[in-house]
Amino acid sequence: MEQPLQSCDPPPGPPLPALLAGRYRLERVLGVGGMGVVYRARDLLHEQFGEPRSQVALKVLGEHLAPSQDAHLLLYSEFSLTRYLRHERVVRVFSFEVDTTGEVAFFTMELMSGMTLDQLLLNCPRGVPWQVLRPIALGLLDALGYIHRQGVLHGDVKPGNVMLGADGVRLFDFGLAQALGPPLSGLPALSPQRFTAWTPAYAAPELLEGAPLSASSEVYGAACLLYDLALGGRAAQGAGPRSRLAPPRQLPRRCWPALRVALSVDPQRRTITADELQAAMQCEHSVVGRWFADRAR
Numbered sequence: 624m625e626q627p628l629q630s631c632d633p634p635p636g637p638p639l640p641a642l643l644a645g646r647y648r649l650e651r652v653l654g655v656g657g658m659g660v661v662y663r664a665r666d667l668l669h670e671q672f673g674e675p676r677s678q679v680a681l682k683v684l685g686e687h688l689a690p691s692q693d694a695h696l697l698l699y700s701e702f703s704l705t706r707y708l709r710h711e712r713v714v715r716v717f718s719f720e721v722d723t724t725g726e727v728a729f730f731t732m733e734l735m736s737g738m739t740l741d742q743l744l745l746n747c748p749r750g751v752p753w754q755v756l757r758p759i760a761l762g763l764l765d766a767l768g769y770i771h772r773q774g775v776l777h778g779d780v781k782p783g784n785v786m787l788g789a790d791g792v793r794l795f796d797f798g799l800a801q802a803l804g805p806p807l808s809g810l811p812a813l814s815p816q817r818f819t820a821w822t823p824a825y826a827a828p829e830l831l832e833g834a835p836l837s838a839s840s841e842v843y844g845a846a847c848l849l850y851d852l853a854l855g856g857r858a859a860q861g862a863g864p865r866s867r868l869a870p871p872r873q874l875p876r877r878c879w880p881a882l883r884v885a886l887s888v889d890p891q892r893r894t895i896t897a898d899e900l901q902a903a904m905q906c907e908h909s910v911v912g913r914w915f916a917d918r919a920r
Contacts, residue, residue, distance in 0.1 A: 639683065642667075643722040643729060647681055658798040659684050659698070663734060679717065679731040693811060695721070695728040700810040702730040705797045707807060708773060712766035714786075714795035735795070737788030740848065744782055750855035750873035757904065760849050762792035764901035767845055770794075771838045771897055774803040778836060780844035781825040782851070801836055828888050839893050842900060846885035849874075849904075878904055 639662075642648055648665040655661075662681045670677035682701075684694050702719045716732040740759070743751065751759070763785055770777060777784075778799030786793045802808045821830050825847045827840035834840075853871035870879040881903030887893040 639727060640722065640725050643681070643725070643727060644720050647679070647729075647731070649681070650678075653680060655685070656796060656798065664731070666731070678734045680734045681729050681731050683727060683729045696811040698728050698730065701798050701800065703810055704775060704800050704802060704807055705732075708770055708775065708797075710766055710769045712762050712791065712793055713770065714793050732795075735786045735788055735793055737786050740782035740785045740787060740792075740852065743787060744851060744855075747852070748855050750871060751852045753853075753873050753875060756849070756852055756873055759787065759792055759852065760904040761901055763794065763845060763848070764897050764904065766792070766794040767841060768897035768901060771841070775807070776801045776803065776836050776838065776841060779822060780841050780848065781822045782848055785848070827890065827893075829890050834890075837890070838896065839890050842885050842895060842897055843887075843890075843893060845897065846882055846900065849882065850886065 639649060643664075646666060646668050648667055650663045650665060653661045653663050659682050662683075664679055664681040666674070666677045666679055682698070684698050699719055702716055705714065705716045714732055714735065716730055719728070719730040721728045738746075750756075767777070767780065775797075777794065777797060778801060779796065780794075784794065784796045786795060802810060823831065825844040827834075827843040830836065830840050850868070850871055853874040854868075855872070870876065874882065881895060881900055884895045885893060885900050
């Protein structure tokens with residue numbers, strides 16, 4: 624994912640070949656995460672045929688996972704699961720390939736331009752204005768509702784995994800994603816015992832206590848993200864459950880009851896879906912706000 628205003632240090636470990644699979648010329652590191660490294664690369668084959676947009680994002684596994692015997696399976700699982708999701712607010716993946724010379728598995732995806740929402744948080748210490756925040760909320764919750772209806776859990780909803788560009792937001796990085804049923808449930812995946820990577824500021828309390836990932840816990844993460852954007856900066860992170868905090872300054876009052884339900888510490892009281900939260904974020908009528916307020920009691 625292209626972030627021209629932010630440079631990343633090279634990842635640790637031996638450097639990759641400059642050319643992968645005789646086709647992809649690595650240009651620079653775009654991001655280093657808990658599981659993988661994403662590079663900006665040129666597709667020389669497409670470039671040879673005159674394709675004006677020959678640049679792609681290319682992902683390989685990180686140094687600590689790459690030596691594992693099933694590393695390529697885990698990377699393919701992320702690729703296959705993401706390919707299954709076809710939505711304008713979800714990153715598009717292209718192909719899974721293996722560089723046989725260097726024995727490096729990787730997959731390619733669209734090169735997005737813009738900034739991640741964690742960068743936006745830093746740029747808006749007094750909160751994101753509602754006219755900017757509203758389309759971000761609707762786009763994110765649209766993507767989250769879609770993947771949940773497909774029987775998929777993202778696994779790591781946080782500002783750093785949402786890109787904001789000229790055409791809206793995109794949800795990306797499905798490295799911790801889980802499929803709840805067929806046809807994707809047979810794909811290999813990382814178990815929580817093997818690799819715990821919850822981002823504490825956006826992890827539902829039950830996850831930190833060992834409960835399995837759920838759609839409800841992802842709604843909590845999205846609600847925390849929206850709360851922080853509306854509040855401004857990162858003032859809420861690490862400050863305890865956001866359900867105990869006051870309504871953020873940039874959020875219309877009619878939206879607060881639904882967001883408060885989504886921020887419930889007790890998952891039994893978090894009786895709201897991503898689709899319902901999206902409806903509340905776009906609602907113009909106070910009757911819906913009162914309905915969610917009743918559910919929060």
